[in-house]
Amino acid sequence: MQQELQQLKDHSNLRRLPEIEHDGRNVIVDGRRMLNLSSNDYLGLAADRTLREEFLGTLTPDNFLPTSSSSRLLTGNFTVYEELEAEMAQMFGTEAALVFNSGYHANTGILPAVSDAQTLILADKLVHASLIDGIRLSAAKCIRYRHNDLAQLERLLSQHHTAYRQIIIVTESIFSMDGDQADLAALVRLKHMYDNVLLYVDEAHAFGVHGKHGLGCAEEAGCIGDIDFLVGTFGKAAASAGAYIVCRKVIREYLVNRMRTLIFTTALPPVNIAWTLFILRKLPDMQDRREHLAHISRILREALQARGYACPSVSHIIPLIIGPSADTILRADALQRHGFYALPVRPPTVPEGTSRIRFSLTAEVKEEEIKALEEELRS
Numbered sequence: 001m002q003q004e005l006q007q008l009k010d011h012s013n014l015r016r017l018p019e020i021e022h023d024g025r026n027v028i029v030d031g032r033r034m035l036n037l038s039s040n041d042y043l044g045l046a047a048d049r050t051l052r053e054e055f056l057g058t059l060t061p062d063n064f065l066p067t068s069s070s071s072r073l074l075t076g077n078f079t080v081y082e083e084l085e086a087e088m089a090q091m092f093g094t095e096a097a098l099v100f101n102s103g104y105h106a107n108t109g110i111l112p113a114v115s116d117a118q119t120l121i122l123a124d125k126l127v128h129a130s131l132i133d134g135i136r137l138s139a140a141k142c143i144r145y146r147h148n149d150l151a152q153l154e155r156l157l158s159q160h161h162t163a164y165r166q167i168i169i170v171t172e173s174i175f176s177m178d179g180d181q182a183d184l185a186a187l188v189r190l191k192h193m194y195d196n197v198l199l200y201v202d203e204a205h206a207f208g209v210h211g212k213h214g215l216g217c218a219e220e221a222g223c224i225g226d227i228d229f230l231v232g233t234f235g236k237a238a239a240s241a242g243a244y245i246v247c248r249k250v251i252r253e254y255l256v257n258r259m260r261t262l263i264f265t266t267a268l269p270p271v272n273i274a275w276t277l278f279i280l281r282k283l284p285d286m287q288d289r290r291e292h293l294a295h296i297s298r299i300l301r302e303a304l305q306a307r308g309y310a311c312p313s314v315s316h317i318i319p320l321i322i323g324p325s326a327d328t329i330l331r332a333d334a335l336q337r338h339g340f341y342a343l344p345v346r347p348p349t350v351p352e353g354t355s356r357i358r359f360s361l362t363a364e365v366k367e368e369e370i371k372a373l374e375e376e377l378r379s
């Protein structure tokens with residue numbers, strides 16, 4: 001272990017848990033107070049004290065339940081879970097919804113549950129680690145297609161659709177590291193070419209942020225009903241914890257019977273589910289925050305492109321791709337000294353040679369602050 005850690009250190013890839021204090025939209029690290037440009041609190045709801053005050057006003061010792069004490073299949077299925085799922089299904093216009101402890105639980109649990117040895121998974125090369133782990137835990141065969149290369153995906157489908165009982169296409173809608181987007185409408189068209197193809201979309205970065213009611217890219221593309229496994233998380237824009245799938249009834253029932261990361265874990269605390277429901281009801285009215293976030297994101301992307309950086313992003317996740325890890329760390333340090341808390345992202349999270357500073361903007365960031373950051377990047 002010591003040797004391996006030393007090697008990581010030599011390659012500037014050693015990680016540590018940062019000591020960090022939070023103060024609304026700012027963080028304090030090593031005594032330095034900085035604007036948090038690395039948060040997943042995309043709508044700024046986690047930083048909003050008045051929301052917490054309002055929610056606290058709904059709590060009493062009787063409904064403040066900090067534990068479910070059990071799996072949902074035993075005694076952990078409090079009514080607030082069913083209430084949240086009913087409202088999710090209604091908002092999305094789907095037959096059913098099912099809530100999980102985290103996005104990691106969702107992605108490592110769903111694919112193993114629904115796959116067998118006659119299943120082929122076709123996954124985008126850049127899908128999140130939790131999806132990779134889900135694929136590894138499944139009995140399916142898997143082929144990764146080049147990132148967003150739908151021509152390659154189409155060829156793979158036509159080559160393999162007769163040899164397997166089912167094929168599952170797996171993608172994110174907005175990708176974690178490049179901030180670019182999958183073409184959901186085109187994926188839906190591909191899926192409909194054969195009757196044994198299913199589509200799995202992870203909207204972790206889009207739920208709350210995209211769509212007129214904040215339901216994600218699938219809402220924007222008008223294809224919620226065409227996605228068999230539409231998954232999202234509550235830990236990012238929704239300022240809570242947990243994850244969901246919206247799907248057909250039969251899929252929900254199947255997961256309740258087969259999904260190990262749902263069955264063999266203590267359900268999230270009811271008070272957490274109540275907070276998620278409290279936030280969920282407000283999401284449709286957050287259009288101002290979504291528009292502001294889109295506005296400042298566009299300004300920063302255009303600034304990077306104007307400076308000659310290849311910026312694949314179309315969203316609020318904006319990488320400044322530098323290449324070598326050591327340079328990336330120096331650059332991130334310099335930004336931090338000037339009050340911008342942006343973090344370097346290195347292998348193995350991103351491919352070797354593409355270390356980057358990853359800006360993850362929130363609706364709390366002001367346009368002037370983006371302008372100041374732009375100045376900083378110029379120097």
Ligand SMILES: *Cc1c(COP(=O)(O)O)cnc(C)c1O
Nearest residue numbers: 102103104128130176204233235
């Ligand atoms: C954050 C993230 C997850 C994990 O969700 P958690 O609720 O944090 O476990 C899954 N998929 C993607 C694409 C993510 O960005």
